[in-house]
Amino acid sequence: MRFSALKILKEGLTGNRGWAPHWRDPAPKPEYDALIIGGGGHGLSTAYYLASQHGMSNIAVLEKGYLGGGNIGRNTTIVRANYGLPGNSEFYSHSLKLWERLEEELNYNVMHSQRGIVNLFHSDGARDAAARRGNAMINQGDDAILLDRAGVRRMLPFLDFDNARFPIYGGLYHPRGGTARHDAVAWGYARGADQRGVDLIQNCEVTGIDIENGAVTGVQTTRGPIRAKKVAMITAGRSGQVAAMAGMRLPIESHVLQAFVTEGLKPVLDTVVTFGMGHFYISQSDKGGLVFGGDIDMYASYAQRGNLPTAEHVIEAGMALMPMIGRAKLLRSWGGIMDMSPDGSPIIDRTHIDGLFLNTGWCYGGFKAVPASGHCMAHLMATGRPHEAAARFRLDRFETGQGLMDEEATGSQHNLH
Numbered sequence: 089m090r091f092s093a094l095k096i097l098k099e100g101l102t103g104n105r106g107w108a109p110h111w112r113d114p115a116p117k118p119e120y121d122a123l124i125i126g127g128g129g130h131g132l133s134t135a136y137y138l139a140s141q142h143g144m145s146n147i148a149v150l151e152k153g154y155l156g157g158g159n160i161g162r163n164t165t166i167v168r169a170n171y172g173l174p175g176n177s178e179f180y181s182h183s184l185k186l187w188e189r190l191e192e193e194l195n196y197n198v199m200h201s202q203r204g205i206v207n208l209f210h211s212d213g214a215r216d217a218a219a220r221r222g223n224a225m226i227n228q229g230d231d232a233i234l235l236d237r238a239g240v241r242r243m244l245p246f247l248d249f250d251n252a253r254f255p256i257y258g259g260l261y262h263p264r265g266g267t268a269r270h271d272a273v274a275w276g277y278a279r280g281a282d283q284r285g286v287d288l289i290q291n292c293e294v295t296g297i298d299i300e301n302g303a304v305t306g307v308q309t310t311r312g313p314i315r316a317k318k319v320a321m322i323t324a325g326r327s328g329q330v331a332a333m334a335g336m337r338l339p340i341e342s343h344v345l346q347a348f349v350t351e352g353l354k355p356v357l358d359t360v361v362t363f364g365m366g367h368f369y370i371s372q373s374d375k376g377g378l379v380f381g382g383d384i385d386m387y388a389s390y391a392q393r394g395n396l397p398t399a400e401h402v403i404e405a406g407m408a409l410m411p412m413i414g415r416a417k418l419l420r421s422w423g424g425i426m427d428m429s430p431d432g433s434p435i436i437d438r439t440h441i442d443g444l445f446l447n448t449g450w451c452y453g454g455f456k457a458v459p460a461s462g463h464c465m466a467h468l469m470a471t472g473r474p475h476e477a478a479a480r481f482r483l484d485r486f487e488t489g490q491g492l493m494d495e496e497a498t499g500s501q502h503n504l505h
């Protein structure tokens with residue numbers, strides 16, 4: 089079934105009785121060519137690109153809950169390509185290009201909106217850093233405009249420009265950045281993978297990884313054993329637990345990150361804004377809610393909910409930046425489990441076990457990475473070689489110390505990435 093304006097019109101006039109489920113609900117087969125553990129954004133996009141780019145359709149995605157129930161459906165939906173370091177820079181640039189043709193490719197409305205992002209800065213030093221980052225973005229072929237204080241005021245007149253502690257000096261504007269509807273991204277990739285023959289198996293928790301003579305042979309699940317010569321661990325905040333099934337200890341800490349949304353308001357904020365003096369980022373959803381977030385909760389946890397002091401901390405930052413937010417009623421908050429790597433950059437790599445692959449370490453920024461992550465992971469799994477855009481995302485950099493990509497220059501302090 090293809091979606092089109094004509095189809096919507098027809099269904100609207102005939103009681104919406106012709107819509108089919110977006111994907112099948114197959115029982116697991118005893119054996120596949122490849123298995124993907126984790127039905128989040130990265131697992132689903134990997135499955136989609138394995139099938140669409142490499143002709144591998146005898147594969148299954150194994151999801152312990154329901155598709156899109158993890159971080160992919162919990163994030164604040166910001167999409168951008170504004171990284172400064174080699175490695176990250178080309179990867180997120182690649183991802184943004186994939187975003188820009190995603191809806192046509194998937195025939196699915198993921199509501200990708202290039203409404204722009206303004207990263208504010210509040211000191212001369214921060215302006216220099218923003219200028220350097222902007223130049224790196226332009227060198228990479230992406231877009232960046234350095235705004236002065238007046239330029240920011242023209243775009244965002246309601247910010248607190250007179251705040252004595254955090255005066256706004258200007259902002260780095262990235263017009264091609266923006267947002268997308270997060271769960272639609274999971275659904276679009278799931279539908280695209282299913283249409284190409286991939287089995288999406290929900291309520292199927294992987295409980296063990298079978299290894300013989302240094303090579304993976306399959307997995308144990310709550311729905312029985314499944315054999316495969318290629319297995320990818322793509323479980324974000326649960327990566328440490330899943331990799332432990334293969335005897336691996338990952339350089340990953342799992343932390344809670346909360347997000348918040350207010351009641352629906354009339355359009356007020358037509359771009360994404362990030363505060364430069366604290367961790368706070370905000371946009372307005374198409375339904376009108378102000379969607380915002382801040383720091384992780386600062387303790388390792390597998391709970392998908394956060395604590396009140398962090399909520400207070402985030403909202404204080406919001407009040408410092410745009411005091412009008414205090415008039416809005418907070419509707420909901422929730423949490424996700426973040427896979428925090430020591431340098432704040434991800435891992436897309438094979439492991440020391442033949443046929444076993446790893447994709448993790450997305451920290452605060454894995455939503456925007458979903459297209460490129462799946463694209464590069466599929467390339468690695470199908471060809472055995474890393475994709476050039478993800479060649480630096482190696483696991484062994486944490487052992488050797490070579491090739492670390494510490495974008496924020498914060499050392500291995502997870503909360504600061």
Ligand SMILES: Cc1cc2nc3c(=O)[nH]c(=O)nc-3n(C[C@H](O)[C@H](O)[C@H](O)COP(=O)(O)OP(=O)(O)OC[C@H]3O[C@@H](n4cnc5c(N)ncnc54)[C@H](O)[C@@H]3O)c2cc1C
Nearest residue numbers: 126128129130152158159160163164166294424454455456
């Ligand atoms: C509050 C919040 C805000 C965020 N904001 C942004 C943002 O604005 N922009 C941005 O780029 N990024 C953002 N992120 C980060 C981004 O959402 C994540 O990096 C990304 O979604 C993680 O990858 P994923 O989608 O594959 O993870 P998930 O959706 O978590 O997928 C992993 C899946 O693996 C499954 N799984 C785990 N263990 C097993 C097992 N044993 N067997 C089978 N399945 C298993 C889980 O159930 C889960 O569905 C945010 C994250 C959070 C939590």
